[in-house]
Every structure is written in C-alpha cells, then in structure tokens.
Amino acid sequence: MAPPLLSFPGKNPPIVPLPSLYRPTTTTATATTSFRSPPPPPPSIGSAARIQKLIAAQSDPLLAKEIYDVASSLRPDLLRRSSLHTLILKLARARHFSAALSFLRHLPSPSPALLSSLFHTFSRVSRPDLALSAFRRLLLSSSPPCPKLFNRLLSALATHPSSLPAALSLLKSASSLGVTPTTRSFNVLMFAFCRVGKLSVAYSLFNRIFAVGLTPDVASYRILMQGLCRKSQVGTAISLLDDMLNKGFVPDALTYTTLLNSLCRKKKLREAYKLLCRMKVRGCNPDIVHYNTVIIGFCREGRPLDACKVIEDMPKNFGCLPNLVSYAILVHGLSSRGLFEQANGYLEDMMGRGLVPHFSVFHALIKGFCGVGKVDEACRVLEGMLRQGVAPHVDTWDLIVAGVCDEDREKLEAAVLKVVKEEEWRRCTKIVQLGGALEEYMIRRFCMRNLQRDRCW
Template identity: 65%
Template structure:
C-alpha cells in the first residue's frame, strides 16, 4: 500500500512542481535527497583549418601588408600566409618577393632592425631598389654602420651589383658623422676595386663634408681627383669649395675660384653669389661686393632680395646708409621688391647716423606697402628724434606704432618720457617709469593708471602736446584689444 500511496502523491503534486526535474525511473524515494550526477559537458567540435582564399594573389597580400599600421601585425600576416600556402608565399618563392620587400622596409622604418635583417637574409634575390631604400632608411635613422653593413651584404651575398646611387646614399650616411669620414673616403677610393661606379655626386658629398670641418686640403684633392677620372665638376662642386674657403676667411681665393668658374663657362647659382657677397661684406670689402652684385645679371643670374639685403646690411654696418638707399632704388629698377628686412635694416642704419627724417620717410613708404614694421624700427626713430629734441615727431612715431598694434618696448618709454618731463614733474616721471617698468605689464594694464595729472602734465609740457595726450588715451582704450605685452 505504501508504494502505491507515494506514487499517487507524486502524481498529484507533479503539476505544482513542474519546475523540478523528474526523478529517473530507477530512483527510489530513499535516494531522492542525494544530488544527481552532473551532466557531461558538451563536446565542442574542433575549429575548421585556416585557409587562405583561393583568390589571394601575391599582389593582394602585398597590399594587405602595406596597409597595416602595425609592422608586427604585418609580419604575422605574412608568416600565416607562408605557413598555409608555402608554395606561393614562402620567402624562397619568387611570388612573395614584392610582399617581403614591403615588409622589410616597414619593419626598418619602425626601427625593428633585427627583424628586418633576418628577413633580408632569408630573401634569395633582393632587388637593387630594396637595398637603395634600406640604406636611406638607415641613413635617416642616423645609423651609418647599419647602412654600411647593408652595402657590404649587397656586395658579397647577392647577385645584384651596387650602382652609383647606392654608393652616394652610403657616402651621405657616413658623411653626416665626422668620425665616419675616414671610412667614407676609403670607400670612395676603393670603389673601382669593388666594381662600383662613382660620379660627380659621390665626390661632392665628401667635398662638402670635409669643407664643413675645415679640411680644405682633402676637399681640393677630391676636386682634382674628378679631373683625373674624366669627370667634370659641376656648379655645386665649385660652390662647396667657395663656402669652405669663406669659412676659413680666404675670401680672395674664393673670388679667384669664381673667376675660374666663369672663365670655364659655368653659370654660378644664387647661393654661390650669396656666399661671396656675405664674406666680402664681413671683410668690409664693400666696393668689390657692389661690383659683384652689378655683374650678376650680366653673368646670367638675376640678383634677388637676399643679395640686395646682404649688401645693404654691409653698407649700414659701415655707417654708409646713403649708399644703401641707392641700392634700394636699384632694386625697383631690376624688378626686385624690398622686404620687411630691407626696410628694417635701412631705417636702423639711417637712425644710427642721425638721419631720422629720411628714416621716417622710409617708414611711411614701408607702411604704404602694407608692411608692419618691427618694434625696433619705431624704437630707433623715437630714440633718434629724442636725441635731437624733436619730441613731437617722436610722439607721432609712437602714435603710429600703437595704431598698427605694435607694442612699445619698455626702453622706448624710458627714452621718451624724460624728454617730455622736466624737474617739476619728478613725481609724475617716477610714477610713469614705475608703471612701464613693471614685469606684470600686460594687455589689461592702462598707462593712464599713472594718474590723470600725468596725462595733463605731459600734454602741457610736451612740444607735441595733444599728440602725446592722444597717445595716452589710445593706450588706455586699446588695453582689451590687440596690444601685445612689451618685450622684456
């Protein structure tokens, strides 16, 4: 009776216990309190083997590698392709050469040099273009030793022969480091023994490098070596030697080299003339510099603003601004327009000789052409006018300066204020000086903070009264606009 009663109870309670798992048929009531055995874990089928698409051509793989920003990920892609389709993408397969070239350069540019070298040694036939690009990457990274190793590997372990382009890139990499110049010179002299051609560019690289460190004798030997080998030096060869001579203050030899260049039918470039003009002006040989400037157009090189500025600066340094003014007139006749530096140099030169009226004329000419003068131009004019007691003109210059949004230097105020204040205004003068000399003078500072009595006093005492008063009001009104803090 008991088993039948239990079965009827379970049948009655089954709808209410739907959420419970049914007891297995063999389970008795006595074992219902025990935990059922855990269900076996489902068996996950193994993933299908990786396959490359049949249409994955070498060109498609190369494009995929080239578009990867991470070089290590690009290497993993290539390794996966080589493991799945070794006949097409192994390093020994000719079809993978283009992808390997891209990968090697990508690794080298990311400074993974060891990985790049290991892939390079697995490549049976590297192309000359790969070595040329690789040497340039090492040169740009400042690693001349690695560039030399790549060049030697190309000579000894590949069937491609270095060209003059490979040699020139290697020499450029070595010449960038003065301590590697002996190695570079040895490689150039051994180029014939290595069956590597050299050209004018090869010699120019080392001529410029030895001139920069002052070893002119070696530079001249390389220059003469070109003639012995049947090579013709170009304009750059002469210019590099002239620059080396000018660095050593051998200006006369540089001029002789220019004459030899002209006699042989060469047309010097603009940089050659700039080098000579600058050296002649520094040696105070202004007459020769002016003659050379006049000869430039006749010899096929039109002078530009840099050449004129060089000679104008030379005249102004020697206290001859009137000659510099003549050059400014010649510029317009030759179709060359003065620059901001031209006017700045000229006005400063005129003011240094007390020719402030002429300097003021060139200031107005400068402004009429849309050029905003440097604050030093205004300072030179203010200082020059104040030196001869023309404080009204000095205030006009200061007003023009503020109208253009140029902040006066504290020295400009220090030069102008003593001229418009006398002994009766010591208190106002001290307040003004204290204000303009403050380190914290910024856009929000108003000059009229010195006090209304300072403005009235300066307007009353200044020969240019009214002008200075307007200037003071102008400074106060522009405090929240474009007035920049003064240079300290």
C-alpha cells in the same frame, strides 16, 4: 495442363542464356575512387592587397612580423615583395637590425628603392656600418648597383665624420667593384670633408674629378668655394670663381650669396658691391637675398648712406624691389648713426608700399627722436604705428611718456585718453604698464580735479 516440351531428334538442346539480373557497373578500383573525399580548400586569409595593408598598418613591427610569418605559413602564394619590403623597413626603423637583415637575406635581389631607404634609415640611427654591410651583401648576391644607389650609400656614410675614411676608400675602389662613380659621388665627399675642415682632402677630390675623366659641375665649384670662405680664404674663392667663369660655367645664386656674405664679413664692401653689379652681366640676376646681404654689410660697418644707394639702385637697375628686411635694416642703420630724418623718410616709403613694419622698427626711430628732444616727431611716428595696427611695446610708451611729461601735460592727457577710448589698443597695452611717470601724473591730475570740485561746492 503443362505445355509439351520441345525436342530435337538426334541433337542436344541449345543452351539459351538467361537474362542477368545483376550487372556491376564499375570495377573495384573505380568504386573505391568514387568514395574518396575531395581535398580541403586552402584557408581563406584575405587577398594579397589586404595582407600588405595589414602589415603596413601595424605600429608594432614585431606584430607585423608575426602577421607576415602566419601568412607565409598558410598562403605563401599571396605574399608580395612589397609586403616584405614594408616589414624590413619597419624593423630597421624600430632598431630591430638583426631581424631586418635576416629578412633582407631572403631576398635574392633587393630593389634599389629598398636599399636606398635602408641606407637612409641606418644613417639616421647612427649605424652607417650596417649600410656598408648591406651594400657588400648586395655585391655578392646580384649585379653591381647603379650610380644613384652608390651615391646614396656615400651620403649615408658621409653624414658621420667617423665613417669618412670608409667612404673615401669605397670611392677609390669603385672601379674594382664594378661601380661607375659620377661627379655627384665626388661632390658628396667634398662637401663632407669641407664641413669637417679638411680642405686639402676636398681639393684632392676636386682634382681627381679630372683624373678619372669626369667634369666638375657648378655644385663642385660652389662646395669648394664655401669651404674656402669658411676658412676665411675669400681671395682664393674669388680666384676660383674667375676660373669657373673662364671655363664657361654660370654660377648659381647660392654661390654668389656665399661670396657676398664672406666679402662683407671680411669688410671688403667695395668688392662685394662690384660683384653684385657684375652678377647680371655674368648670367645670374641678383635677387633680394643678394641685396640684403650687401645692405647688412654696409649698415654693420656704419655706412648706411652707401646702403641707401644700394636700395635706390635696386628698382631702376635690376628690377628688384626692397622688402621688409631691406627697409628694417636700413632704418635701424640710419637711426644708429643719428640720421633720423632719412630713416623716417624710408619708414614712410615702406608704409606707402603697403608693408607693415615690425614694432622694433618704430621703436628704434621713436627712441632716436626722443633722444634728441624731437618729441613731436616721435609722437607722429607713434600715430603712424597705431594706424598700422601695430601695438607699441611698453618701453616705447615709456619713451613717449617721459618726453611728453617734460613739455606739455595737456598733450599727455590727450594721448592717454586716446589710448583709453580705443578698445583695440587698450587690449594690447595696459595703462599700468605705461611707466612710473604716467602713474604719478594721473594721480596728480585726479587730486587736482577733486580739489577743484570741493572748492566749487
């Protein structure tokens, strides 16, 4: 039986809301957003360091350029400036100049290290005009370059004689370009003009150093003195050295080497020796190169006894000991003048100091002794040569064999047997190379022995 309905007399029944069976949780726009796919992740092409190593490892610059183009199109955020620097240098060194300059234009401010390497590369491939073009583009795109980069450009231009006028014009207009030249800038061009023989231009550059408010350094004086010595104006170079010393500069070792060599070649040996003695007083200790230069000069002019005086003064006055070159020059010089006993004394002194002479030193002395008939002395020199482990030359054996054959055959046989029995010497010298005299002598000895044996039987 159904329950009775409730009634409210004189009023309408209240409307009781029914519970909702479906209630949407989101709006249409929100629902649409919830079903949209997330953006795709960026492609994975490796890290920035990996890309840089990959570009640097390619031997083919065009392949490295393709790798850079692909990486820049996919992930430009991973590219470093160093990767572009490496690519530009690869293209320039492979003579892809247009591609290298095209990438260089993309750089708002190229680093000085990159430009310095480019200047060197363009100079090495004989294209200094490209170095000058890159420098002008740098002036238009950024602040004026530093003096070091400016000097690098001058060096690249000065390497080629055809670019020297452009380098000189660039140096003269440095102030208008906002570049402050240094003494090094003038030295670079002075050296280049001295090398091509234009000493007047080098002199004008030297004087211009004072005009722009700079001071020349030791290299400035040395470059100018080297140019004067090349022109055989050694007297003017000595005057410039005196001016340098009066202004308080201390010449370096290379400056003195240039002057000593020039004085010796001009046969001014007395002046060269005086300059060598004054070096230590003037603040530069002479080294073995300076002494050997003077020794060569004396021996070249046939004055080996004066060279002996230089060698004797070395240890007691300057504390510098002779080396292999010093003794070799002196022994050759003494031997050429017939002073074989003195030469032999210096040879023994040389070996007593633990120095092993070249075989030519022994050969010169052996040749001299054999030439004057002193075969015993020549044999003693040969024995000393073998004790030092130096293999005699074939001509040396010819001299000894020819000298001994004229005096004592028994002595020759003992010398030959000594060479044959010693394995080390036998490897260095073949018996068949000892000369025709030795071959003839050995044949006669063998024939005599066979004849004696036949008689005994």
